[in-house]
Amino acid sequence: MKAVYLFLVTFLALASSCAFASDPSPLQDFCVAINDTKTTGAVFVNGNFCKDPKLASANDFFFHGLKEANTSNRFGSTATLLTVNDIPGINTLGTTIARIDYAPRGLNPLHFHPRGSEILLVVEGTLFAGFVTSNPENRLFTKILNKGDVFVFPVGLIHFQLNVGKNKAVAVSGFSSQNPGRTDVANxxxxxxxxxxxxxxxxxxxxxxxxxxxxxxxxxxxxxxxxxxxxxx
Structure with missing residues (x-):
């Protein structure tokens, strides 16, 4: 009976650890990333060393000028993702942000983020956006998005955005991971x-x-x- 009980507890523990796997919750207010491992008080956490919290400043949580990107490529769009290298203070916080610029008829091609869900806000223009659910349904959800509209793309699902307007479009995306990753399907x-x-x-x-x-x-x-x-x- 004890063996059965131990097996059940172990199984539930493993199942729950798999089901809720994501960026770990921080155990401190923040963990500003640093590259200098010789810094006094540096601690290694989740892929980055952290500076002594007493040495942190407002600039560690700040980025100036998420500017328009060049969209003169085959897809007519460019996504600019800010990482821990751009904002050291996001380390261990489980979030990041991106700006996507679209030329007229520009496409952010079919892709997915293996480690984070995405929430997209249209800043300028009109986008046709959508995602496809997993097997066996493979159900397509689409929506026309105008300035001020918001759309969510669940983690791991293939999605896209197409600028269907006559002018440039801009969107800003937030992610539920500091390193959501990206896989372009066709590429x-x-x-x-x-x-x-x-x-x-x-x-x-x-x-x-x-x-x-x-x-x-x-x-x-x-x-x-x-x-x-x-x-x-």
Whole structure:
């Protein structure tokens, strides 16, 4: 009987730890991240060292100028995510923010965030936004969003935004993680390095091999251009 009871307690503990896995709740007011591990009083917490709280200042929780980004790319949109490197004070707080700029007809392509839900506020313009639920329903939720409208994208679900207006659009997103991550679906599938087997993709998408070859070339070429651009900085 004791063995059964112990097994049940262990199982429930493991199940609950999996079900509620997310950014851990902080055990202190804040934990301002620092890169200098030799700083007096530095403590290693959740991927970053923290400075002595007595040495923290308002600037550790401040970022100036989340400015308009260049949208002259193949999608016509750019998402600028602020990380702990931009705002050291968000370390361990389980949140961050991003600005998304859209050219007319610009698309924030199909993607998902594996570690955080997203709440989006339209600042300017009109967006067509949506997300798809998981198997087996694969249900699509969409909405036309105007200035001042808010939409939520649940963690891990594929979503998108398209600027359907004639002018530029701007949105601001908040996340329930300080490191929500991002996986662009098409780029991950067709632009991976090394490439996914064409047999796998042909059977998986039920299309001709020539289509797969074309898509792989497109995304691999795009990724190479992005790498060259970054290397030139």
């Amino acid at each position: 991950a599938v067709f632009g991976s390095n090394p490439s996914i087997s064409q047999e796998v993709l042909t059977k998986g998408f039920q299309v001709d091999r020539n289509i797969i070859e074309y898509l792989q070339k497109q995304f691999q070429m795009y990724n190479s251009m992005i790498e060259m651009k970054h290397d030139s900085y």
